[in-house]
Amino acid sequence: MASSFIHPSLFLILGGLLLPFIQGPLRKPYLFLVPLLAMGAVVLNASLSGNFATVSFLDWQLVFGRVDKLSTVFALIMGLMAVIGTLYGLHVDRAGEHMAAWFYAAGSLGAIYSGDYISLFLFWEMMAFASVFLIWFRRGKQSLAVGYRYLLIHTIGGIILLAGILLRYQAVGNITFDLMDVAHPELYTWLIMIGFGLNAAMVPLHSWLPEAYSEASFNGAVFLCAFTTKTAVYVLARSCAGMDILVVLGVIMALYGVIYAVMENDIRKLLAWSIVSQVGYMVAGIGIGTDLAINGAVAHAVVHILYKSLLFMGTGSVLYMTGKTKFTELGGLHAKMPATFFFTLIGCLSISAAPFFAAYVSKSMIISAGFENHLNWASWLLMFGATGTFMYNGLKLPYFLFFGQNNCSAETWKKAADPTWNMMIAMTLGATLCILVGTAPGFLYAMLPHVVDYSPYTAYHLMETLQLLGFAALAFFLLRKYVEPVDRICLDIDWLYRKAGSGFLWLVKGPLQGGDTAWGEAYRVVGLSSLMTLSRFWSWFDWHVIDGVVDGIARSVRALGDKVRVLQSGQIQLTLYYAFSLAAIVFVTFIFFQLL
Amino acid sequence: MTNLIASLQTHLKTVVAVCFVLLAVIAGSSLTVDTHHAHTWVEQHVPFFWSFFGFAAAAVIIGVARWFGRSGIQAPTDFYDCSTSKSCEED
Numbered sequence: 209m210a211s212s213f214i215h216p217s218l219f220l221i222l223g224g225l226l227l228p229f230i231q232g233p234l235r236k237p238y239l240f241l242v243p244l245l246a247m248g249a250v251v252l253n254a255s256l257s258g259n260f261a262t263v264s265f266l267d268w269q270l271v272f273g274r275v276d277k278l279s280t281v282f283a284l285i286m287g288l289m290a291v292i293g294t295l296y297g298l299h300v301d302r303a304g305e306h307m308a309a310w311f312y313a314a315g316s317l318g319a320i321y322s323g324d325y326i327s328l329f330l331f332w333e334m335m336a337f338a339s340v341f342l343i344w345f346r347r348g349k350q351s352l353a354v355g356y357r358y359l360l361i362h363t364i365g366g367i368i369l370l371a372g373i374l375l376r377y378q379a380v381g382n383i384t385f386d387l388m389d390v391a392h393p394e395l396y397t398w399l400i401m402i403g404f405g406l407n408a409a410m411v412p413l414h415s416w417l418p419e420a421y422s423e424a425s426f427n428g429a430v431f432l433c434a435f436t437t438k439t440a441v442y443v444l445a446r447s448c449a450g451m452d453i454l455v456v457l458g459v460i461m462a463l464y465g466v467i468y469a470v471m472e473n474d475i476r477k478l479l480a481w482s483i484v485s486q487v488g489y490m491v492a493g494i495g496i497g498t499d500l501a502i503n504g505a506v507a508h509a510v511v512h513i514l515y516k517s518l519l520f521m522g523t524g525s526v527l528y529m530t531g532k533t534k535f536t537e538l539g540g541l542h543a544k545m546p547a548t549f550f551f552t553l554i555g556c557l558s559i560s561a562a563p564f565f566a567a568y569v570s571k572s573m574i575i576s577a578g579f580e581n582h583l584n585w586a587s588w589l590l591m592f593g594a595t596g597t598f599m600y601n602g603l604k605l606p607y608f609l610f611f612g613q614n615n616c617s618a619e620t621w622k623k624a625a626d627p628t629w630n631m632m633i634a635m636t637l638g639a640t641l642c643i644l645v646g647t648a649p650g651f652l653y654a655m656l657p658h659v660v661d662y663s664p665y666t667a668y669h670l671m672e673t674l675q676l677l678g679f680a681a682l683a684f685f686l687l688r689k690y691v692e693p694v695d696r697i698c699l700d701i702d703w704l705y706r707k708a709g710s711g712f713l714w715l716v717k718g719p720l721q722g723g724d725t726a727w728g729e730a731y732r733v734v735g736l737s738s739l740m741t742l743s744r745f746w747s748w749f750d751w752h753v754i755d756g757v758v759d760g761i762a763r764s765v766r767a768l769g770d771k772v773r774v775l776q777s778g779q780i781q782l783t784l785y786y787a788f789s790l791a792a793i794v795f796v797t798f799i800f801f802q803l804l
Numbered sequence: 805m806t807n808l809i810a811s812l813q814t815h816l817k818t819v820v821a822v823c824f825v826l827l828a829v830i831a832g833s834s835l836t837v838d839t840h841h842a843h844t845w846v847e848q849h850v851p852f853f854w855s856f857f858g859f860a861a862a863a864v865i866i867g868v869a870r871w872f873g874r875s876g877i878q879a880p881t882d883f884y885d886c887s888t889s890k891s892c893e894e895d
């Protein structure tokens with residue numbers, strides 16, 4: 209049955225290459241069809257198990273189709289996201305933007321199905337280089353610089369990963385992508401984990417995410433929020449499950465993201481910070497490493513893609529319709545964008561783990577796994593972070609965006625309205641799935657890599673959640689003036705490399721360029737002048753001395769030749785006469801000197 | 805939906821009162837729930853534990869974020885532009 213595996217990335221890559229040639233009324237059906245075919249291929253692959261699409265390359269066996277429960281559940285949600293994301297941006301005319309999105313999704317699906325490090329690395333880099341166009345296509349004044357920073361950071365991450373892969377190959381002798389010996393980590397284990405961790409936005413390697421995702425195009429962000437970090441979660445779950453340090457890093461991510469999201473003024477940057485926080489839960493779950501924790505991390509990744517894409521679609525609609533993304537330039541929009549408000553609210557309740565909404569069935573699995581594994585400190589801090597998530601995403605975002613003080617200019621208010629039909633359908637689909645997963649999680653649990661022995665709908669869990677959310681809401685409304693957005697940016701760890709970059713630029717433009725100019729001038733004045741004098745001397749010397757000697761010898765030889773030539777008449781008797789005369793002179797001279 | 809929200813806004817005091825009653829009901833109901841399966845001692849023995857936890861956690865996060873922001877993390881929007889051009893030096 210090896211031939212039955214169909215790689216979904218092929219549809220997206222070939223579909224993307226053909227897209228510029230599909231014009232006019234065929235464009236929209238084609239846009240919808242291609243990701244649907246990719247999704248269909250993923251669904252067909254779901255019934256398989258084992259390694260498929262193996263290719264011999266040099267001494268290695270590349271596996272492009274490793275199918276098991278872990279890869280299948282991630283491939284399904286990524287395939288679904290390709291469909292929803294394309295539907296959301298169906299009206300976008302730029303073929304390049306759809307191509308970038310599809311190549312990006314193809315990279316993600318390729319990485320998920322990879323069974324070896326070489327094909328994984330290939331698709332990994334494909335993701336980075338395709339996704340940067342989703343930032344550049346925003347065409348804002350910051351887009352280009354942000355895109356380059358994004359690419360630079362991901363290139364560094366790729367190099368770290370490649371170094372880990374090479375060291376691992378040297379040590380282990382194979383390229384199989386599987387669980388590493390995390391109990392006895394080698395240098396390559398750390399490098400691979402860091403390479404993956406950078407894409408998962410692990411603190412302190414996370415700064416690229418809030419900056420890039422908030423700067424992406426309105427529909428590009430819907431793709432970005434789903435693929436990179438969750439593919440990283442997949443590869444971490446595959447290779448680093450049970451690595452203790454991930455618990456610490458995950459908890460730090462969960463809390464760090466909360467604090468920055470509470471301070472943030474940009475609605476999409478708030479959501480980007482929220483990704484850092486939510487992926488922290490998944491990373492912590494992978495670090496705990498038990499069956500329940502891994503199930504929780506995978507389930508949370510799936511529902512996170514659903515609610516986060518819904519939230520980015522809601523805020524993307526605000527950006528698309530008004531051109532604004534700051535709380536301080538928005539507010540009170542429920543009256544003008546009621547449907548967008550409704551869908552965004554479902555996303556907010558889903559991320560807040562409100563009962564009957566998506567994250568309620570997943571987040572608690574990770575926290576429970578922490579308690580069961582005697583990592584109480586981690587679970588308490590994750591609960592603390594969950595309260596923060598509800599506050600900034602469940603309360604701050606909808607309150608200050610759709611209610612609160614109306615900061616819209618007359619122009620913004622006039623432009624504000626619910627978006628186009630395709631965006632509405634995509635949001636309807638996302639919202640429906642958020643509620644469906646939250647109310648009936650059985651089908652999600654059935655797809656998880658391990659057997660699920662967990663029920664989220666217990667009376668205790670329900671009351672625990674209602675108390676937590678209810679009283680956190682009370683605190684928010686009592687203290688809301690302290691979280692009121694202000695028109696400022698939040699400095700983050702990127703300050704270090706942005707300042708280092710500025711410092712390097714100053715060093716190059718200032719001291720280095722100045723030194724180079726001074727050296728050039730000194731060379732021109734001192735070096736070049738002295739060299740010219742020296743050259744003139746050697747020219748004179750060559751002309752008058754060397755050439756004089758050579759020419760003098762030549763002239764002397766020629767003059768002698770002229771004299772000697774007279775002696776050569778060609779008559780034998782004269783020649784004998786000269787020869788004997790010369791011999792006689794030599795002989796007489798010799799005798800004369802002997803007598804002295 | 806817009807009409808419903810407008811109606812709720814016109815009866816804001818009633819809405820707030822209902823919310824407080826709802827909170828009281830939730831907190832009260834928590835006493836009736838079996839806590840034997842709770843993971844830790846405090847959950848099992850401290851009444852209204854998650855109510856306190858939710859309120860305190862939210863208050864602490866707001867406080868920490870505010871302190872963090874005021875300590876220099878929140879900067880003017882042209883912070884990075886200023887660092888690469890001289891036009892802001894006069895400001």
